[in-house]
Amino acid sequence: MRITGRVFLAAAVTALLLLLAAGPAAAQDAAVEGVAPAAEEIAASARAKEAAVLAAELGQLRAKISTLESRIADQTLELKTKDDAIETLDMIVKEKSQKITDMQKEVTSLQAKGSLAAEEQASKANARAIELEKQIEKLKMDITAQKSKRAALEAKAGDADKKVQELNTKLEKRTSDDQKxxxxxxxxxxxxxxxxxxxxxxxxxxxxxxxxxxxxAWLPPWLATHAVRSMEVMSNHWNEHGKPAVDSLLQKAAEKSAQAKKWAEPHLETAKTKWMPVAKEKLVTLKKNAEPYVQMVSEKSVEVYQTSNDFIRPHLVNAHKAADPYFQEAKKLSKPYIDQIATATKPHVEKIRTTLKPYTKRARHVYGQFLVTATRYHQQAQATISDYLHQHEFTKQFVTEELVWYLAAALLVMPIFVLYTLLIDTFCTKKQKKKTPRSSNANHVHRRHKRRHADK
The missing domain is CATH 1.20.5 (Single alpha-helices involved in coiled-coils or other helix-helix interfaces)
Structure with missing residues (x-):
């Protein structure tokens, strides 16, 4: 209804606008008929202006009408959606009202049932109350009887306490002197x-x-004193014999290394210029020629290993099966003896462990520090050796991680080995006894030859 009313209003507005536009035009036509032709031209121009103004007004009115129609369409859509929502709400209200009626019916039925159950429970509660009253009366009777017994026992206990106090006073009088x-x-x-x-x-x-x-302490006192004395003796021997020998040896080694460098420089240059390309070519040819032989040897070695493994494995399995029962019997026989030895040595081992515990802790700490320092120096030595080997083209080809590792280890071990040999030479030299020259007839006793007289 609202939509149709709005449509009729829009139609009436458009009709009125058209009538307003047509009325002045008709009046102007009637007045023009009795005027001169010059006036007709002026009237025509005025009409044209009015027609243009009216056309503009009509355009504005049409635009307003279109906007109103669009608004009306939007409002109709909103009204439709609202009507649908109202219908859904009506349905929901009806469903809920039906549920409420059902619930009310259930409540009435439950109230009727509850009244019956309440009566039954009330009767049961009354019966229980009567029983409980009877039990309470019995308990009251028992309590009164126990109270009477308690009073009698308290009277007896008071008499006993009095007697005990009298006896205690007598005993205290008798034993006071002895106790003091x-x-x-x-x-x-x-x-x-x-x-x-x-x-x-x-x-x-x-x-x-x-x-x-x-x-x-790091060592026991007796061992510490012995170690101090031995260190003093070692230092004296080192200052007297070892240090000058090492200094002279180092000087000689430095001189010889300088001489060797001077002598080897021209040879190294000749080797770089002449021998290195020839050696490279020969190595390449050797690799090419040796590859098939190496492959053959590797294949044959794998075949030999597989055949030997296949041949030996069943014999090993049979030997294991045959020896297993003997091994188990020997294990069973030796187990009690091993247990006896373990039980006998356990306290001694524990004593040794407890006595050596502080020394082992210190030794572990020192060993860990030694490993850390040794690894650090070993890494430094590896770096220096690899740099030195990479400087020369001849040695650059043979540089590998394994070779550098072994050379660094040898470089670190060499001074220890030299010191060990020097110490052995200085401290462990045995004085060789001078051997007396013995003739072949040394074991025989010298005998004087008999003189022969001329008369005989």
């Missing part, structure tokens, strides 16, 4: 025991300090 003597003796014994405990505590503290000092 015993207390004095015990106090004296306690004083003596306290003095002995103080002495023992002082001894234990002193021994604990000594043990801490011993355990904290």
């Amino acid at each position: 003597r015993r207390i004095q003796k015990t106090e004296h014994a306690l004083k003596v025991a306290e003095e002995e405990l103080m002495k023992v505590q002082l001894e234990t503290t002193t021994k604990a300090k000594q043990l801490r000092e011993v355990h904290g």
Whole structure:
């Protein structure tokens, strides 16, 4: 209804606008008929202007009408959506009202049932209350009986306490003198025991300090003194014999290394210019010629390994099967003896472990530091050796990680080996006894030859 009313209003507005535009045009036509031709031209121009103005107004009105129509269409769509929403809400309200009626019916039925159940429960509760009242009466009777018994027992306990107090007074009178003597003796014994405990505590503290000092030290005292003496002797021998020998040896080695470098420089240059290309060509030819032989050898070695493995494996399995029962029997026979040895040596092993524990901790620490320093120096030596080998073209070809590692290890071990040999030569030289020359007849006793007389 709203939409149709709006459409009729729009039609009426357009009709009125058309009538307004047509009325002045007709009046102007009637007035023009009685005027001169010059006036007709002026009227025509005025009409044209008015027609243009009216056309502009009509365009504006049409635009407004189109906007109104679009708004009307949008509002109609909104109204349709709202009507649909209202219908859905009506359906939901109807469903909920039906549910409410159903719930009310259920509530009424449950109330009817609940009244019956409540009556039954009330009757049961009354019966239980009667039973509980009877039990309470019985309990009250029991409580009164127990109270009477308790009063009698308390009276008996009071009499017994009185008798005990009387006996205690008598005993205290008799034993007071003996107790005083015993207390004095015990106090004296306690004083003596306290003095002995103080002495023992002082001894234990002193021994604990000594043990801490011993355990904290790297070596036991007797071994430390021996090590200090041996180090002094070693240092004296080193200063007297080892150090000058090492200095002279290092000087000679430096001189000889310089001479070797001077001597080897021209040879190295000749080797770089002449021998290196020839050696490279020969190596290439050797590789080409040796590749098929190497492949043949590798294939044959693999075949030999497979055949030997296939041949030996069943024999090994049979030998294992045959020897397994003997091994198990030997294990069973030796197990009790091994257990006895383990039980017998366990306390000794634990004692040794406890005594060596502080020394092993220190040794582990020192060993870890030694490994760290050794690895650091070894890495530095590897870097220097690899740089030195890469400087020369002849040695650059043979540089590998394994070779550099072995050369660095040898370089680190060489001074230790030299020191070891020098120490052996200086300290472990045995004085050779001069051998007396013995003739072949040394074991025979010298005999004087008999003189022959001329008369005989």
